[in-house]
Amino acid sequence: QVELVESGGGLVQAGGSLKLSCAASGRTFSSYTMGWFRQAPGKEREFVAAISWSGGRTRYADSVKGRFTISRDNAKNTVYLQMNSLKPEDTAIYYCARNTGGIVASRTIDLYDYWGQGTQVTVSS
DSSP states (O other): OOOEEEEOOEEEETTOOEEEEEEEOSTTGGGSEEEEEEEOTTSOOEEEEEEOTTSSOEEEOTTTTTTEEEEEETTTTEEEEEEOSOOGGGOEEEEEEEESSOGGGTTOGGGEEEEOOOEEEEEEO
């Protein structure tokens, strides 16, 4: 059984920064690609970023490229999402998840098998 717990969300003004964390239980964390998704009210859950098991490869949605950075610390079983230059349209619940298809399939939501409960990010204008 794998448990993912996100933290670090909150309320921030436009242009500000937040760093999300996702702590994972289980011994196999370092073997899997991990991803971040977000879901705004009334919208579909969308891909934000992903990182390969080693941390050597990353993928980003075009909407966050250059502003967000995904990273991981396998010794701590934790994946991070550093969010800079936040915009009101970044407001959403952010979820981390474990990917079973590898970094090449990181945008395919159906390949994520475990999800956290989500953390709310609100960006005011």
